[in-house]
Amino acid sequence: MRRLISVLLENEPGSLSRVVGLFSQRGYNIDSLSVAPTEDETLSRLTLTTRGNDHKIEQITKQLNKLIDVVKVIDLSEDTHIERELMLLKVRASGAARAEIKRCVDIFRGQIVDVGPVTYVVQISGESAKLDAFIEALGDATILEVVRTGVCGLMRGEKSLKI
Amino acid sequence: MELLSGGDILIRALSDAKVKHLWGYPGGAALHIYDAIFRQDKLNHILMRHEQAAVHAADAYARATGEVGAALVTSGPGATNAITGIATAYMDSIPLVVISAQVPQEKIGEDAFQEIDMMGICRPTVKHSYMVKRPEDIAETIAKAFYIASTGRPGPVVVDVPKDVTDPNNKVAYKFPEKVKLRSYQPTTRGHSGQIKRAVNLLMSAKRPVIYSGGGVVLGNASEQLIALARQLNYPVTNTLMGLGAFPGTDRQFIGMLGMHGTFEANTAMHHADVILAVGARFDDRVTNATDRFCPSAKIIHIDVDPSSIAKTVRVDIPIVGPCDVVLADMLEQIESAQLPTDGPAIGEWWQQIDEWRERHGIYTASRYTPSTGDNIKPQDVIKTLHKVTKGDAFVASDVGQHQMFAAQYYLFDKPRRWINSGGLGTMGFGLPAAMGAQMAHPDATVVCVTGEGSIQMCIQELAACTQHQLPVKIIILNNQALGMVKQWQDMQYGSRYSHVLYEDSLPDFVKLAEAYGHVGMKVDHYDELESRMEECFALKDRVVIMDISVDHHEHVYPMHVAPGSMRDMWLSKTERT
Numbered sequence: 127m128r129r130l131i132s133v134l135l136e137n138e139p140g141s142l143s144r145v146v147g148l149f150s151q152r153g154y155n156i157d158s159l160s161v162a163p164t165e166d167e168t169l170s171r172l173t174l175t176t177r178g179n180d181h182k183i184e185q186i187t188k189q190l191n192k193l194i195d196v197v198k199v200i201d202l203s204e205d206t207h208i209e210r211e212l213m214l215l216k217v218r219a220s221g222a223a224r225a226e227i228k229r230c231v232d233i234f235r236g237q238i239v240d241v242g243p244v245t246y247v248v249q250i251s252g253e254s255a256k257l258d259a260f261i262e263a264l265g266d267a268t269i270l271e272v273v274r275t276g277v278c279g280l281m282r283g284e285k286s287l288k289i
Numbered sequence: 290m291e292l293l294s295g296g297d298i299l300i301r302a303l304s305d306a307k308v309k310h311l312w313g314y315p316g317g318a319a320l321h322i323y324d325a326i327f328r329q330d331k332l333n334h335i336l337m338r339h340e341q342a343a344v345h346a347a348d349a350y351a352r353a354t355g356e357v358g359a360a361l362v363t364s365g366p367g368a369t370n371a372i373t374g375i376a377t378a379y380m381d382s383i384p385l386v387v388i389s390a391q392v393p394q395e396k397i398g399e400d401a402f403q404e405i406d407m408m409g410i411c412r413p414t415v416k417h418s419y420m421v422k423r424p425e426d427i428a429e430t431i432a433k434a435f436y437i438a439s440t441g442r443p444g445p446v447v448v449d450v451p452k453d454v455t456d457p458n459n460k461v462a463y464k465f466p467e468k469v470k471l472r473s474y475q476p477t478t479r480g481h482s483g484q485i486k487r488a489v490n491l492l493m494s495a496k497r498p499v500i501y502s503g504g505g506v507v508l509g510n511a512s513e514q515l516i517a518l519a520r521q522l523n524y525p526v527t528n529t530l531m532g533l534g535a536f537p538g539t540d541r542q543f544i545g546m547l548g549m550h551g552t553f554e555a556n557t558a559m560h561h562a563d564v565i566l567a568v569g570a571r572f573d574d575r576v577t578n579a580t581d582r583f584c585p586s587a588k589i590i591h592i593d594v595d596p597s598s599i600a601k602t603v604r605v606d607i608p609i610v611g612p613c614d615v616v617l618a619d620m621l622e623q624i625e626s627a628q629l630p631t632d633g634p635a636i637g638e639w640w641q642q643i644d645e646w647r648e649r650h651g652i653y654t655a656s657r658y659t660p661s662t663g664d665n666i667k668p669q670d671v672i673k674t675l676h677k678v679t680k681g682d683a684f685v686a687s688d689v690g691q692h693q694m695f696a697a698q699y700y701l702f703d704k705p706r707r708w709i710n711s712g713g714l715g716t717m718g719f720g721l722p723a724a725m726g727a728q729m730a731h732p733d734a735t736v737v738c739v740t741g742e743g744s745i746q747m748c749i750q751e752l753a754a755c756t757q758h759q760l761p762v763k764i765i766i767l768n769n770q771a772l773g774m775v776k777q778w779q780d781m782q783y784g785s786r787y788s789h790v791l792y793e794d795s796l797p798d799f800v801k802l803a804e805a806y807g808h809v810g811m812k813v814d815h816y817d818e819l820e821s822r823m824e825e826c827f828a829l830k831d832r833v834v835i836m837d838i839s840v841d842h843h844e845h846v847y848p849m850h851v852a853p854g855s856m857r858d859m860w861l862s863k864t865e866r867t
Contacts, residue, residue, distance in 0.1 A: 136473055139420070140408055151413045181600070188597035194417040194437060197473040289472060 128157070129183050130202040130209055130279050133172040133190060134287055137163050141195035145172060148193065154178065154186055158211070158254075158276035169197065171287075173278045175254075200287050202279045209279035212251045215261070218268035220244040227267055234260045245270065290462040295424035295455035296325035298463050299388065302431035304331045305465040306386075308359045310350060310729055311335070312343040316363025317403055318390035321455035335729065335758050338750040340367050342722035344374025345748070348383050348445075349719075349726030352709045353684060355510060357384040357439050358726070364390045364452075365403030369410065373716060375445045376414040380713025381531060382508055384443035386434045393453040394422065407449045416444030421454050424461045429469075436469040441476030442595035443508055477594060480611030480619060488566075488590045488607045489623045495564035496635035498524045499555075501547065504531025504712065505569015505593060511613035512536070512705040515568060518621045522631055525643055527555040529570050530697055531712040538701030539681070544643060545652065548576040549850045550694045553650035553859060553867070556848065558643055559584055560857035567591045569613045572603040573713075579853035592616045650848075650861055652698055657847055657862065661816040668692060668767045668840040671819065672699035675737065675765060678823045683735040684709065684727040686762075688720035688744030691773035694846040696739040718747030724762040725755060735763070735827060742768040742796055742837075752806040755833045763826055764835045766799060769842045777845045781860075799837035808833040 135141050142161060149156050154176060161172040176186060183201060190199045202209070219227050220243075227246060231238055236250035250260055254277055261269070281287070293301065299322055303311060311334045315323045326334050337343040340362040347358030358378075362371045368389040378385045389411075392401040408420055417437050419430045427450070434446040453459075492498065500522075506515050512535045519526050519542055526536045527547040536543055545552030547559055559565065565587045570576070572591075577583045580602050591598075591605040592613055599608040609616055623629070648654055661670045672695050675683075685700055687693045687710040702708045709727055711719040724738035738745075745766055755762060767773075772790040779787055800810030809832050813822050819838070826834045848859040851866060860866045 140412075140418075143409070144412060147412050185597065185601060192595065192597050194471070194474050 127177060127179065128203070129176050129178065130207070130277060131174050131176060131187065131190070132200050132202050132279060132287055133174070133196055134164075134198040134289070135161075135170045135172050136195040136197060137168050137170045138195055141170070142172070144193050144195055145190065148189055149176075152185075152189060154182070158274070160276035160278050169289075173276070175277050197289060198287055200281070202281060205285070206282045207279050208282060209253055209277050210251055211254050211257055211277045212249070212275045213257045213260075214239075214273045215248045215250070215269060216271040217246050217248060217264065218244060218270060219246040223267055227264065230260070230263050234263070236260065290464065292460040293463045294321070294325070294457040294460050295427055295450075296321035296457060297328075298424060298427045298461070299431065299450065299455060300325045300329055300332055301463060302428045302465055303359060305428075306431055306435040307356070309333060311359050311361055312337055312347040312350075312726070313361030314340050314343055314363065314367060316367050316390065318364035318392055318452045319361065319367070321452065321457055322361065322388070322390060322450070324457065325455070334361070335754070337722065337754050339748065340370035341373045341718065342748045342751045342754070344371045344385070344387060345377065345716075345719050345722035346726035346729070347387075348374060348378040348385055349686060349709050349723035350730050351383050351385055352723075353706055353727040353730040355706065357386055357435050359386050359388070361388045362390070363403065364392055364407070365405045367403075368405050368407040372411060372414060375411055375447065377711050377714045377716045377719060378445040379414045379416070381504060381711065382443050383445065384438040385445040386431070386438050387445060387447050389447060389449050391420070391449045391451040394451045395453070397451065407447065411447045414445070415447050418447040418449065420449040420451070422451070424454055424456075424459055427454065428463060428465050432466045432469050433471065437471075437474065441474075442598075477610050478612065478615065480592065480609045480616035482619070484607055484609045485616060485619050486623065488609060489620050489629065491564055491588055491590060491607060492522070492566060492620070493624070493629045493631055495524070496632055497558075497561055497563045497639045498522070498566065498636075499558050499562040500524050500526045500566045500568065501529070501559065501570055502526060502532045502535055502568045503529040503570025506532055506535040506613050507705045509569055509594065509613040511569065511617055514614050514617035514621065518617050521621060521624060523636060524566075525558055525640070527551070527559065529576055529712075530710070532570065533697060533708045534702035534705040537703040539703055544647065546697055547856070549578070550698065550846050550848065552652055552698070553848055553861060554643055554646040556850070556856045556859060557646050557867075560855055562587045565589045568617065569593060571598045571601065574602070577603060578850045578856055578858065582853070582855035584856060652848075658844065664815050664839070666814070666816045666819060666838060666840050668695045668769070668844055669699050670816065671765065671767055671838055671840060672696050672739070674820050674823055675739070676700050678820065678827055679735050679737065683707070683737045684724075684731060686710070686720050686723035686727055686736065686738045688738070688740040689715045689717045690741050690744060691769070691777065691844070691846050692739050692741045692744075692767040694774075695767070717744040720744055721748050721751050721762070721764065724764070725751060725758075725760045728760040728762050729758070738762055738764045740764060740766055741773060742766055742770065742799070743772045749802075752803070752808060752833065756807050759831070761829075761831050761833050764833070766835065766837045767840050768799075768837050769840050769844070770796065771842060774846070780845065799835050803833070803835040806833075808835060810835050810837065812837045812839075814839040
């Protein structure tokens with residue numbers, strides 16, 4: 127089962143490698159990972175998606191908590207939450223495809239952020255499934271490049287991950 | 290305020306962290322630090338012959354005392370050599386601080402001479418690690434390193450120190466912090482009272498209980514509390530390999546070690562138990578056999594200071610996160626204050642059953658091997674003789690293999706911290722430097738290294754360091770002319786095809802070897818002289834003695850779990866199984 131885990135981490139050199147190393151060392155999967163400093167620059171917030179049964183996720187959160195640089199860990203998927211991923215996609219856009227792609231971008235509420243003679247760069251954000259669906263919807267169009275940020279997320283309501 | 294160079298600060302900070310002995314080996318990047326050592330006399334540096342051994346010795350010093358061990362190595366090969374030692378300490382949760390020198394910061398990343406990414410290479414083998422970037426940060430980093438190494442679930446901490454940080458020309462103010470606080474690290478100091486209450490209730494209702502205690506009881510100095518609780522309850526106690534000595538080995542309530550080479554009575558009692566109280570033990574694969582068949586009717590209470598140890602391999606009914614000593618004391622207090630009774634008649638029957646198992650197949654009561662005769666010395670008899678000659682009161686450091694298991698089974702440890710072995714990583718070569726660490730900690734005690742002719746050759750260079758530092762350890766080689774444990778598996782599972790476990794007459798003459806280093810060598814190949822020669826060996830109080838004892842080439846360690854199987858599935862001898 128897919129899980130979204132959020133980690134508050136000391137913003138120290140090497141702290142990210144401890145988290146990433148833990149996953150490979152203990153045979154856990156990371157499907158996506160995003161990390162950046164928070165409003166408090168001594169802390170980084172890291173969000174990762176992983177897969178596993180309850181037992182495995184319990185071990186992952188315990189092992190993460192055990193890392194000295196980890197301040198707090200939550201499993202966002204345990205509760206109602208918002209998650210977003212950003213994708214930039216370069217697609218060949220010439221001839222009839224040019225209008226078709228534009229329509230598709232509008233339907234998915236994306237934006238064309240760069241227009242070339244034969245290419246578009248599309249920006250689209252949302253849940254990962256929406257991004258997947260957009261790629262699917264492009265059908266026969268020639269995708270030149272895709273870059274995705276990985277998922278980030280927050281809990282709904284008043285609950286928050288803070289010190 | 291006093292101004293000091295980084296090198297001086299480092300050594301001063303180690304002293305302020307109460308380090309008495311620093312095990313190490315110098316090198317280019319560590320030169321400033323070694324100069325600082327030369328110019329002081331508070332800290333005793335012990336020059337070893339290999340960095341792996343330096344870390345093992347520091348590790349064993351920690352095991353034998355409960356203090357934090359400390360080692361110092363240079364960059365590059367010094368650091369990589371230290372890794373085996375650090376990993377050994379990590380797997381057994383030993384409090385240790387290892388200082389590794391590093392090339393100057395401006396050279397980092399350039400593949401400089403003797404440069405290695407120590408922070409990267411040690412990462413999976415440490416509890417935590419630091420690289421110090423300014424001399425101003427050294428004292429605080431050292432204080433944090435010792436705090437982290439010694440609290441919660443202990444473990445090794447590496448401090449990587451680039452050479453420019455210890456520059457003698459750059460002097461800064463020195464102050465050792467009195468207290469360390471880390472917002473991201475707060476080890477649990479008490480167990481949850483509700484959980485303890487539930488645990489006590491379950492414990493009192495048990496009809497077939499077993500107390501299964503591990504290395505955490507030794508590390509957490511909880512032996513006294515364990516003994517008090519076990520006495521109060523009159524429940525049987527089994528120890529893991531790492532937990533030996535936490536409960537007296539010669540006590541009636543002790544049913545032996547459990548696990549792969551555990552006793553018949555301990556493993557069988559575990560299998561039939563209805564309540565298991567696991568304390569500071571981690572249900573590892575050398576204990577449980579197949580986890581899906583592990584103790585089918587047991588409700589499990591698990592006390593551990595590390596939450597990630599709980600329910601890692603085996604489902605647990607009542608987890609309690611907290612230090613073993615505090616939690617056990619709380620449990621005992623509840624039982625005593627409410628005068629809670631155990632189920633007397635059921636416990637009586639349970640003991641009857643356990644005594645019957647013990648009588649039938651116990652390794653101490655029934656002889657599980659053909660006794661020694663003439664020139665056929667049994668390794669088990671060597672350990673029994675060792676126990677007799679040392680009056681069961683020695684510090685026994687062991688290497689890894691059959692001799693380790695025989696020592697664990699037959700040297701009945703009555704006190705914690707007497708049995709010093711690499712349980713988790715299983716590091717051959719640990720024994721001799723470990724014995725040196727224990728001897729340094731207890732100069733007047735009898736310290737033995739029980740080893741094999743294979744293991745001893747992995748760190749044998751330290752015989753020289755024994756001479757230099759007057760560490761009169763006694764080395765008992767159970768010489769069966771083969772890598773015995775591998776050979777045993779080849780006998781049992783590979784049709785006795787002895788792939789690369791024999792030395793083809795290449796073994797050194799250990800007597801001459803001992804003499805070459807200025808020590809005493811003895812060769813024993815007859816059982817009738819074993820005890821008298823051993824008496825002679827231990828009478829040489831201030832000498833290192835190597836006893837090269839010829840033992841049966843074909844002996845196997847039994848009992849042995851049949852895998853995959855349950856706790857009670859064991860080979861009891863080459864031909865007999867449960």
